Amino acid sequence: MQAQDYSSAKWAIGLRSPGMQDADVEQAFNDGLILRTHVLRPTWHFVTPADIRWLLTVSAPRIHAVSAYYYRQSGLDGKTISKACTVMQRVLEGGQTLTRAELGTHLLRLKIPAQGLMLAYVVMHAELEGVICSGPRRGKHFTYALLSERAPKSRVLDREAALGELASRYFASHGPATVRDFAWWSSLTITEAQRAIDSALQPLESTSLDGKVYWNGDGETGTSKGASALLLPNYDEYLIGYKDRGPVLDSTQTANMVARSNGAFANHVAIDGRLAGSWSRTIKPGSVLIEVSPYRKLTPAHVRAIRGAADCYGEFLGLPANLSIV
DSSP: OBOSSHHHHHHHHHHTSTTOOHHHHHHHHHTTSSEEEEOSTTSEEEEOTTTHHHHHHHHHHHHHHHHHHHHHHTTOOHHHHHHHHHHHHHHHTTTOOBOHHHHHHHHHHTTOOOOHHHHHHHHHHHHHTTSEEEOOOBTTBOOEEEHHHHOTTOOOOOHHHHHHHHHHHHHHHHOSBOHHHHHHHHOOOHHHHHHHHHTOSSOOEEEEETTEEEEEOSOOOOOOSSOOEEEEOTTOHHHHTOSOOGGGSOGGGHHHHHHHHOGGGSOEEEETTEEEEEEEEEEETTEEEEEEEESSOOOHHHHHHHHHHHHHHHHHHTSOEEEEEO
16 A cells, blocks of 8 residues: 555555544554555555565565666665665664664764765665564654564565565456556566566456456455445555556546646545545544535535545544535
8 A cells, every 4th residue: 555645545544444443543553563664666655564575575676776876866885775774773673663864863973874865765775675664653753663573474475476476466456457557556567567467376367458458366346336436545546556547537537637636646536436526634623624626516426425435534533524515
């Protein structure tokens, strides 16, 4: 689950876990049941402790390759990075947790230049190498801990098996999707993505449509009765999980969507599976105000569906939701 916007990523979990509240996800994160680290594309993602190591086996080499230019621009060479990882290992041993700034202070004391963008890349490199991952939050601040202590029982797979596992997971949860969708989501090259499909633990089903091959796994599908609505958080897998987002877009509204709500990276309203507007929230004393901006006139059934979606979000926050359609 893409998670650079932490509060929205918590809602992405809640949206898929009926009955779960924001405080539950926060507690799971602090307890280490959910970890947050750089993996895929690269950006932060929520991952489970059991899966974090084999995911890094798949994605770290590719992310290092695409980040090599930025490593050089930041003045990071192999010797500097190795020394920095050794320092982080030492200062975090024994269950210690430190913020990024605190890690930077330790690095500077040993004359390792790690400030600003350089510090960000040093820390990301250590995450990708499996040295560190997220620790519990300290107030509103994020901390880092040793991966070996945070996820001691993480699964280890060789790269071929890890590629097959990743393809199986992706197409079970995102299918039908194309190899280009999978390559975008995973950071793999098209060649590697196809190899992963061929290595999937369970054979994937393929269907050709309009000259494209779509792959599908064994994920469950469901149908809804009547109108349905979702308040999607920004960077949600519903959009960010695909290179081609055409199937959920109305082509006549694409330009309007980009102009009004920052394209694929905004909070979107999905009605009956297609994007139909954007939304925002304002936390007030004792309630949350949800404002929805639809792209077209809504039917009464759609309004009821959006109201239900707003109530679900309010329940996730533990607050009554007030809906305003503007």
